Amino acid sequence: xxxxxxxxxxxxxxxxDESEFIQAASEILTTIxxxxxxxxxxxxxxxxxxxxxxxxxxxxxxxxxDDEGKVQVNRGYRVQFNSALGPYKGGIRLHPSVNLSILKFxxxxxxxxxxxxxLPMGGAKGGSDFDPKGxxxxxxxxxxxxxMAELVRHIGPDTDVPAGDIGTGAREIGYLFGAxxxxxxxxxxxxxxxxxxxxGSLARTEATGFGAVYFLENMLHQKNEDIKGxxxxxxxxxxxxxxxxxxxxxxxxxxxxxxxxxxxxxxxNGVDFDALVQIKQVERGRIKEYVKDHRDAQYHExxxxxxxxxxxxxxxxxxxxxxxxxxxxxxxxxxxxxxxxANMPTTTDATEYLQKNxxxxxxxxxxxxxxxxxxxxxxxQNHEHLSWxxxxxxxxxxxxxNNIYKSAWDAAKQYGHEGDLVFGANIAGFLKVADAMMxxxxx
Numbered sequence: 001x002x003x004x005x006x007x008x009x010x011x012x013x014x015x016x017d018e019s020e021f022i023q024a025a026s027e028i029l030t031t032i033x034x035x036x037x038x039x040x041x042x043x044x045x046x047x048x049x050x051x052x053x054x055x056x057x058x059x060x061x062x063x064x065x066d067d068e069g070k071v072q073v074n075r076g077y078r079v080q081f082n083s084a085l086g087p088y089k090g091g092i093r094l095h096p097s098v099n100l101s102i103l104k105f106x107x108x109x110x111x112x113x114x115x116x117x118x119l120p121m122g123g124a125k126g127g128s129d130f131d132p133k134g135x136x137x138x139x140x141x142x143x144x145x146x147x148m149a150e151l152v153r154h155i156g157p158d159t160d161v162p163a164g165d166i167g168t169g170a171r172e173i174g175y176l177f178g179a180x181x182x183x184x185x186x187x188x189x190x191x192x193x194x195x196x197x198x199x200g201s202l203a204r205t206e207a208t209g210f211g212a213v214y215f216l217e218n219m220l221h222q223k224n225e226d227i228k229g230x231x232x233x234x235x236x237x238x239x240x241x242x243x244x245x246x247x248x249x250x251x252x253x254x255x256x257x258x259x260x261x262x263x264x265x266x267x268x269n270g271v272d273f274d275a276l277v278q279i280k281q282v283e284r285g286r287i288k289e290y291v292k293d294h295r296d297a298q299y300h301e302x303x304x305x306x307x308x309x310x311x312x313x314x315x316x317x318x319x320x321x322x323x324x325x326x327x328x329x330x331x332x333x334x335x336x337x338x339x340x341x342a343n344m345p346t347t348t349d350a351t352e353y354l355q356k357n358x359x360x361x362x363x364x365x366x367x368x369x370x371x372x373x374x375x376x377x378x379x380x381q382n383h384e385h386l387s388w389x390x391x392x393x394x395x396x397x398x399x400x401x402n403n404i405y406k407s408a409w410d411a412a413k414q415y416g417h418e419g420d421l422v423f424g425a426n427i428a429g430f431l432k433v434a435d436a437m438m439x440x441x442x443x
Contacts, residue, residue, distance in 0.1 A: 003036045004029040007048045018101035020319060024108055024344055025052050027351075031426040034415045039434070047437055051430075054107060056080040057100070060150040062128055064142045076147050078126035078154055078162075081107035084436035086120035087158055089372060091165030093127035094172065102319070103127060109343055110372070112429030113365040116404045119376035124160055126151070132167050144175035151176075152183045157190050157383075163375045164193040166238070166318065170205075174198075189382030192375035201378035203393040204371075209243025210394070211370015211401045212314060212341040213251065218405035219337055219360050219421075228252030233310040233335075234271075235259045236317035237280050237287050240341045240368065244314055246273045257305035259317065260287040264305040267297040309333040316341030316368075327353045340364035351422065366408050366425040373400045 001009070008026050015021060029048065036042055058078040066072055077100065080088045090110040093103070103125045111123025128147060132140050155162060164173050173193045180190055187199075194200035203210070213227075220227055232248055232255045234241050245255045255271045257264050265271070265287055272294060279285045291297045306313060306326035313335050315322045319342065327350035330338065338354055339362040340346060346354070346361075354361050374397055381387055388396075404425075411431075412424030 002033055003043045003048065004033045007052065010049070011052060015101075018104060020101045020344075021104040021108070023348060024105035027344075027348055027422075028108065028112065028426050028430070031423045032430045035427050035431055035434075041438070042434060045438060045442065047434055050437065050442075051082065051111075051433065052108065054079050054081045054104060055083060056154075058150075058154050059100075062130065062143065062147050062150070064139070064146045066139055067136055074128045074130040074143070076126070076128045076150060077103050078151060078160070079103045079107040079124060080154070080160055081123040081125070082111040082433060083122035084433050084440060085115055086122050087156075088124035088160035089114055089121035089163070089375065090124035090126070091163045092168045092172075092176070093125070093165040094130050094132050094167030095127070096129050096131045098127045098129045105319070106343055109365050111433060112426065113369045114372055114376075115429040115432045116366055116407060116425060117369055117373040117376060117400055118403065118432075119373060119400075121161075121372065121376055124162070125165075126162060127165065127168075130167075132172065137171065140172060141175045144172055145179040148176050148179035148183065152180055155180075155190055157188045157379075161189065161375075161379060162191055163372070168193075169239070170195055189379045192378045194378070199378075199382050201374060201381055201393055202388065202390040203397060204374045204378055205239055206243040206246070206394075207374035207397055208240045208368050208371030209245070209316070209341065210247045211373065211397055212240070212244050212316070212339055212367045213247040214370070214398050214401040215362055215367040215405055216248075216312065216314075216337065216339045217251070218402060219339070219362060222409070223360065226252075230254065230311040231256060231309070232312045232314060233257045233305045233308050234314045234316055234341075235264065235305055235321060235345070236315070236342065237276060238316075240371075241314075241316040242273065242276055242280065244316055244341055245271050245276065249273065253312075256310065257308055258287060258290075259305055261317075262286055263288060263299055263301040263303055265290045265297055265299050266305065266308055267294055269294070269296055306330055307333070310335050312337040312339065314339045314341050315345035317345060318342055319344045320347050322346040322350055324349045324353055326350060330354070331357045331359065335359060338362065339367045341368050343368065355420070355422075360419070361422060363422045363425050365429060366404050366421060369404055370397055370401055373397060
């Protein structure tokens with residue numbers, strides 16, 4: 001039994017109820033074994049055991065009062081996973097599914113993802129089982145203020161800089177930032193994804209979706225292909241999916257699906273980006289509303305879009321949304337590329353099936369790093385009290401995504417797995433964190 005296998009076994013015994021965390025850790029540790037073989041000093045220093053154990057976990061209650069005057073209580077979390085490369089950085093997820101296993105998996109993924117950007121950011125994740133759907137603005141504000149009343153003790157511009165995630169958009173970030181400012185009497189770069197009027201960065205909203213498409217372009221160019229004319233199936237209808245649709249269509253692709261938790265829409269004429277934004281951002285509605293004004297579009301209740309014929313699939317919704325049966329459908333329908341816009345949206349067996357059947361696969365920690373990269377750029381602008389143009393930020397984002405692709409490709413090739421971007425992204429992200437941890441001693 002090698003080093004990574006021993007650590008995986010320890011995790012399975014210690015955290016047997018944390019399936020998402022075990023899944024993410026196992027996928028990462030299995031692929032980095034060649035780097036561990038090349039660096040026996042890592043095992044002597046217990047480096048992997050330290051890497052997979054969060055530096056700090058904060059769990060707290062979040063009491064708030066609803067519009068009927070009734071006291072509600074949710075659970076809040078912040079998992080500060082690794083600060084070897086810089087202040088903790090990672091989103092706040094507000095969704096009923098939030099639990100410690102999911103946040104630990106996201107925090108570990110975030111650590112390697114932030115490493116790949118080359119920006120000085122550690123990894124973290126946080127959130128609550130609070131569901132903002134169906135809540136009034138006043139209820140969301142009261143929840144955010146209560147959440148920040150505890151979180152404020154544990155974050156800061158040089159300690160931990162949270163961002164948005166599922167359920168945490170511009171409204172929630174605004175309320176959280178307002179509460180932080182009131183509690184501390186300081187205007188600091190302590191939350192990213194802020195509004196443009198108070199320190200936000202142009203292109204931040206678009207960054208994850210745009211970045212995933214820029215990463216896809218690198219993959220296509222590697223195969224001497226072009227995105228123009230390609231048919232793309234996308235899941236999700238939030239910011240990532242919306243702006244993946246926009247950028248892909250700007251570049252000449254034909255996006256035919258989007259989805260939410262209730263089902264998906266297939267539009268043979270190409271997804272209407274403006275209609276999507278109106279439904280999801282303005283009306284905060286469900287994706288089924290799309291078919292009312294698009295007579296050729298079809299809505300499929302309680303189904304996922306992976307049975308539709310496409311050249312490229314981009315899962316941009318949530319973890320484990322693309323399973324083995326979906327992978328078989330994609331291969332049967334001729335898909336040649338899968339690009340993860342969400343965090344670990346493809347199950348392990350589905351990933352293996354896709355790769356074995358010639359699908360060029362991009363893991364989320366590389367392909368969806370554009371959001372946190374632009375959050376890092378927002379931090380830089382705040383520290384310098386500057387605001388860069390959309391074009392400046394977008395150019396920097398494009399360069400970062402190109403460099404992430406090159407790092408993953410080169411690392412895979414160096415360690416004998418040429419073309420395997422899952423392997424390459426894990427190795428490249430891990431080595432930078434490992435070097436920093438070794439330099440800083442046992443701490």
